[in-house]
Structures are given as C-alpha cells and as structure tokens.
Amino acid sequence: MEALKIEHLRKSYGGTHAVDDVSFEVREGEFFGFLGPNGAGKTTTIHCITGISRIDSGSVKLFGIDAVKDYRAARFKVGLAPQEYNADFFGTTYKTLDYVAGYYGVPSKKRKARINELLERFGLTEHAKKSFRELSGGLKRRVMLARAMVHNPDLLILDEPTAGVDVELRHELWKHLQELNKAGKTILLTSHYLEEVEMLSSRIAIINRGKIVAIGDKSEFVKDGKNLEKRYLEITQGESW
C-alpha cells in the first residue's frame, strides 16, 4: 500500500502556481527524499498533505485515507517536523509534547510514558522544564522532531530537520531516522544537505517551479560516477531527467 499518494495536486497563491499538477507516491516503509530549490514547492506540498494549506485541486491520500474528506482519520497517520520553529516560545519542552500528544488523543498514562521515552531518546530530559525560547537551535530542532513523533505516526514528514544542527546531532539524527525506518516507519525527508538525502533515502523526487521534474530510485540518480548533488544541479538547471 502507498503511505502517501498525491494525484494532480495544484496550489496557487495569488497568481503564482506554487504546486502545479504534482503527482507522486511514497510506498509504505520507504525513506523518501523530496528535493528542490528554495521556493520550488516542497513546503507547500507538505502543507497540503498535512492540512496547513488548502488544496486547490487534486487529491492527497494517506494510507488510502483521503486527507481532505476524511481529514481526521488521515491526520492520525502523520507527524510533521516543520522547517520553521512553531512551538509556543513560553511553553516548556514537556508541555509542548504533552499538549500535542493530547491533541492526538493519547491518554494521560500512555502520554507520560511516550514523552519520557522521547525526552530520553533526544537527550532532552534535562531540558524538559525549560521554556522553548531558552533552548539552543539544536535543542529546538530536537523538540520539533520529538513533537512530530509523540503520537507514534506511521508517516513522518521532516521538512529540513537538520537545518542549523551541529554535526554531532546530525549524525545522531541520521542514526535515529534509520532505526525508525528499519522499524517500519515511512519517512519523507526534505533537505538542502544532499549527502544526507543520498545516504538515507531509497527513492528520491525533485520538484522545481511547482512541478516534479525527476523521480526514481536512488540508483537512478547516483550513477555514471555522479553523486546526487551533481545530478540534482543538472536537473534543476534544465537538463532532462
């Protein structure tokens, strides 16, 4: 089954087509890299998947569930770590996770255990009572990731999760994401660190000016002695896929 199936998705802001007839799918259990230059339509696509933006036309299905018609059932399936920090700056790390788990209907006892597990996993236990604004950039990023996972979703959407993160944490995160993927979680990752996408992803799509310009297995991008970065630049600069 497809974890995510997007068909003919269109989204415009004013007269600008941010996403223009985009179709692709992410298979269950896949680690999917979603690449594109700034303003290409990655975040808009993610916003349409998660309900932050309205869809102009087309459809988004999550594990077969329509993300518009049956939005409540669909949203249980997804966890989003956004590009921008959007947590309450005055709320503590623990409360941030607690509230979001609550929104997803996680019962109190289960919630507590899950939060403690995530605090431990992301090295946030000693920062649990600190407000979000007191945390460093790297710690804020960890909170965003823990928040995305707090309701144990089947599909994780990570929009540039390692931006502004130090090398040590980046490596830790990679390891953790690989473990999650091995455990069966489907992951959609956007990143400007192409070596990260090359290392983690099994399939990759490139979006440019609102359109999917390339999609395929990683091996189709990384061949003939070219790495992903070189191939990516060729594609986004106009070479055919």
Next chain:
Amino acid sequence: MVNWIGLYTLIRRDVERMFRVTGQTLVTPWISSLLYIFIFGKVVGSRIDLIAGVPYINFVLPGILMMNVIASAFAHSSSSVYFQRFLRTIDEILVAPLSHLEMIAGFAVGAIIRGLVVGGGIYVIAIFFGGAGIDHIGLFVFYTVAVSTIFALLGILVGLWANGFEQLNILSTFVIMPLSFLGGVFYSVTMLPAKAQLIAYWNPFFYFIDGIRYAMIGTRESNGVFGYVMIFSLVTVLGVLVHELFRRGWRLRG
C-alpha cells in the same frame, strides 16, 4: 466521534495560559473592579439615593461584574487565536485530528472559564463591601455563561480577522468599552432623556447588564424575553459564522 482528549487538551492549554499570566488576566480586572466598587459604590454611592429600590453599590455591582466578564472573555479568545496565528503555533492544532467544532469549542471554553473566574473574583471582592447578593442563581449562571460565550465567539472572529496588534484592540476600544458604559453600568436608563432611552434599548449591552442585575438584585428595566431571544440569536449567529470561517480555513490555512 468527538476527540474528547484533544478537546480537553485544547481547553487545558488555554486555561493554563491564563494562569501563566495571572497579573494580566485576573489581577488587573480584579483591581480595577475593586477601585470601581470602592469609588462609585462606596464613596460616591453613599451620597446617592436608592436606585431601583436598592443602595447604589448593589445597583452598580452587577454592571461592573458583567463589564469585566465581557472584556475578559473577549480578550482571552481574541488574543489566543491572534497570537497562535501570528507565531504559527496554531499549526499544531491545524495538523491534529480535531474537528472545526472541537477547535472552536477549545478556544471558546477557555475564554468562558476566564470570564467566570474574573466574575467570581469580583463577586468575592463585592462581599467585603456588602454589595453582593444573588436573587436568581440559575439566571446568574445563565447570563454569565451566555454572555461570555457571545464574547468568546466574537473574540475568535477578531482573532481571525486581525492582522496587527492595533486591529486586535479596535473592537475593545471603540465598541465594547463604550457600549458597556452606555448600557447602564452606572445608571438606570430611566435617568436618561426620552430620546436617549430609545437609543439605549437598541444597545445589546443594556440587556446583558440589565439581565445580570435582575439575577442579582431582582429588578429589571428591560424586556427579559427579548433579552433571552437576543442572547440565543447572537450565540447562534456568531457560532455559525465562526464555524463557517474555520471550515473555509479563513486566515488559518494558506
């Protein structure tokens, strides 16, 4: 099926936010009410004859209480929606499996609770000045909850509409405050000239204040049935409007 845990969490978060800044949300209206009760009720009121058959402090207290309930409920929901939009923390709610009705209820109930806590505090303050009394407890609860609901919903509307701090305060400064004062907080509308009385009867705040006054001291100047119809109509119209805006994602979803 209702996401009860999600709804409860939304309310809990809003209430905890209220208690995070009690100086602003609770202590400020209590202090200003204390001053109103002391100056208008006790100092000035001791030199005023009975109004509607009761001492001035008993007459003025329901209006002061209702004025603060209105202001608190409105400020709570408008600031909650606006700041969550402004900081995009509202995305946490938008991506969650919560229905539009649950989201609205979450914002509204938090505001109603704040209105009731502020109103309760003012009532306790009034006890010390001998101005507190309740004739019809059921109506007292009805008016405080129903009017809080109206202004909680109105606050959500303004929180959605506002694109800056100034817009957030416009309704409060130019509509809520003047209409509260002109709705008979400090005087009986019978004291007004005939033409001004006619205008007063078109002011919805007059029915809110007169209603709570009836619940507290047992006398009223307005038509009670008209007041109930207006309150129910306002709750319904505002509720439907807010729900439609949430459904469309107006100023919430890109």
